[in-house]
Amino acid sequence: MSLKDKLHQLKLKYQGTKMEPLFNAFHTFLYTPNEVTKTGSHIRVVDDLKRTMNMVVLALVPILIFSMFNTGYQHYLALGQVDYATDGFFSPNFWNLNNFIVGFKTIMPLVLVSYIVGLGVEFYFAMKKGHEVEEGYLVTGMLVPLIVPVDIPLWMLAIAVIFGVVIGKEVFGGTGMNILNPALTIRAFLFFSYPTWMSGDKVWIHGLAERTDGISGETILGSLAQGKDVAYGVKEMFYGFIPGSVGETSTLLILLAGLFLIFTKIGSWRIMLSTVLGALVMGLLFNWIAPSMEGTKFYDLMSTPFWQHLLIGGFAFGTVFMATDPVTATQTTKGKWIYGFLIGLMSILIRVFNPAYPEGVMLAILLMNVFAPTIDHIIVGKNIKKRLNRLKVKTT
Amino acid sequence: MSTDIRIKKGLDIKLKGKAKHEKAVASRSKIFTIYPDDFHAIKPKLSIREGDKVLAGDSLFYNKDYQAMQFVSPVSGVIKEIKRGAKRKVLEIVIQADNQDTHKDFGVKTPSNLAEPQVKQSLLESGCWSFIKQRPYDIVANPDKSPKAIFVSGFNSNPNGTNIPFSLKGKEEAFQAGIDALSKLTEGKVHLSVNEKSFLNEVKNVVLHHVSGPHPAGNVGTQINKIDPVNKGETVYTVNALDVAIIGELFLTGKYNPVRTVAVAGSRVGKPQYFDVRIGNGMKEIVKDANFDLKDTRVISGNVFTGLNVGENGAFRHFSYSVAGIPEGNYYELFGWAKPVFGNKKYSITRALTFTWLNPKQEFDLDTNTNGEQRAFVVTGFYEKVFPLDILPLQILKSCMYEDLEEMEALGMYEVAPEDFALTEFVCISKQPHQDIIRKGLDLMIKEIG
Helix, strand or coil, X not given: CCHHHHHHHHHHHHCCCCCHHHHHHHHHHHEECCCECCCCCCCCCCCCHHHHHHHHHHHHHHHHHHHHHHHHHHHHHHHCCCCCCCXXXXXXXXXXXXXXXXXXXXXXXXXXXXXXXXXXXXXXXXXXHCCCCCCHHHHHHHHHHHCCCCCCCHHHHHHHHHHHHHHHCXXXXXXXXXXXXXXXXXXXXXXXXXXXXXXXXCCCCCCCCCCCCCCCCCCHHHHHHCCCCCCCCHHHHHHCCCCCCCCCCCHHHHHHXXXXXXXXXXXXXXXXXXXXXXXXXXXXXXXHHHHHHCCCCCHHHHHCCHHHHHCCXXXXXXXXXXXXXXXXXXXXXXXXXXXXXXXXXXXXXXXXXXXXXXXXXXXXXXXXXXHHHHHXXXXXXXXXXXXXXXXXXXHC | CEEEEECCCCCCCCXXXXXXXXXXXXXXXXXXEECHHHCCCCCEEECCCCXXXXXXXXXXXXXXXXXXXEEECCCCEEEEEEEECHHHCEEEEEEEECCCCCECCCCCCCHHHCCHHHHHHHHHHHXXXXXXXXXXXXXXXXXXXXXXEEEEECCCCCCCCCCHHHHCCCCXXXXXXXXXXXXXXXXXXXXXXXXXXXXXXXXXXXXXXXXXXXXXXXXXXXXXXXXXXXXXXCCEEECCXXXXXXXXXXXXXXXXXXXXXXXXXXXCECCCEEEEEECCEEHHHHHHHCCECCCCEEEEECCCCCCEECCCCCECCCCXXXXXXXXXXXXXXXXXXXXXXXXXXCCCCCCCCECHHHCCCCCECCCCEXXXXXCCCCCCCHHHHHCCCCCCHHHHHHHHHCCCHHHHHHHCHHHCCHHHHHHHHHHCCCCCCHHHHHHHHHHHHHHHCC
């Protein structure tokens, strides 16, 4: 008996039991099921949710690998054991095995904890409620390690993941029903529960937290918010050779991933484009009023050239991977333009005016997640009104 | 008078085994079967018993809520069996057919000389009323509700669908008579939509519309939405063009002769071509005539989007306008969700390691595999690309699922039929049963609003 037949027998055996969702999750991972259409259209497209989610995971893989190199690079750079990578994106100072090993050892545990804990919660709820294990966490699980500081303790991550999956998603009914982006819920939980671990100068570079010898590892946003000079050039920001959350630094790779998602038609180009537009508009506005604000603590961030906002902080990552989450974004076509634009605006606004925490993207997206149904409500209302008007014209 | 309607949103899928433009008469089966369930929301009351002799045109059952509305036998013969299900619900009426039909005579009439009540009565008593559907609700029309317009589509854009002008060749006179009769039923207009040059362009007594664009441009629901959408409180009738000819024939000859010339097509059909098929005819004969390869094959009465899986032991159904044979997809596929997809066995609307976009015009050989499991609605934006009606597809589907009648009404439920959601169902990444959701939503509205 082949593996295929054996699994089929097992599937029949588990049918109707509590184990069914658990078994099916593994079985359908290995084999697309032998289900045929029962009602309605007899034929269906090949695209399914697994394939869709898989595309996002594929887009994240190069970023994850880059982040491992960057973690090691920043670590050795802070220790003074490696020179600045100044000779382009493919600099050997950056892409070397030593960097990768340190990064791999630091980041793999984050990935594993995120997946094991998150999927564990998903399986538990699937079995308890008797529904299939949905694929949403495949992407969330990959996003989470990329948006936290490298040296976050694993227990902290585990607690945050449990909170994010349970409160952010399962209480609403699971994948497809949640209001807030689960990955950002997890990050927001960490940010508000353990603020000392989530910002400041020490958390962004592996190995710095234990040292007390005054090496500073602050991010560009951190420097700007404190009115210090930025120690990095535009090229380095674009390539991503800078400290920051694990996977958010390389604008170049995130841009490529965004283009990949747009090409495969998985990511919404409307949301990505309008978010960028929103940020540029807000950036320009600040650049315009910045001269009159000279001397205030907001001056440095306000006078940052508007286009540089796209390169620093988590803006690019949030735009490509978080804002485009179809469940928590607006669902109407017009709504997507408004939603993205407002995220762009709010990101830069919060970034400039929030003194405690100079990163606005997470909060902007979460805020717009909450408002997405309202935006849709307005768009849907217009469609309804059109229909009512049609009737009114008829009757008069 | 004519207008142009250009549809931009939609999707044309070419399927293998397109029917050749040749006509033959399908072998007559010994057994004919009528399924009262085909007439959605009608409560059937039998007018025959097992063993009764019937003529073609004799009543089999009538509508309990509207007793003049008869549903009649397509052939002459003897009632062999009445199959019942739970609560004695009538599932099938099986008729042992004579070799040659004897018809009940309804009298030769010229519809243009008749008044509305006479036309209505002729249609009701002869069983031809069953071909007239109404929107809202996509059910057999209520004769008491006068329609503001009647819509006939002369364009079938379904994959491997029946070409209407070709099918109606030789029935031009009957078609005109049918249109004349229908035009008596409304104070408004009869709208006829055409896509190509044919005799349909010369039909009188109609408002002609030239429709172009991808499927569902040929669906009558799309055309209604573009021409004269249904508002709350209004009713429109829709009649399939093939049935207009059957109605016309009733008036020209006095006989109920429900024979349609339909495309029998699909990758499992050895001899894809057109056949004259009588309603209720056994599929076995059609399958044999068209030389189906029956190994792991789904025999569909209707097209691949809206037809019924009847199997080779089933019958040609009342609202079927083609026959299809496509492969069943009951197989497992190793890492089917991850591997790249080339070729014509699968169709994709994305480029997620799928390469349909390289050659979307090729002939596809699609099977019935769902290609994944049912999930909650997650991905957005794909339905809108293939849904040309001025209605929000995702939102109306959701409103049906949570049964919010007010919202369903506001979003346009009065205008839609399940078939309008066949394409969104085809492209659905979450594999949700759209047509079923809409049908249940409409049923709820019938129950609660009426």
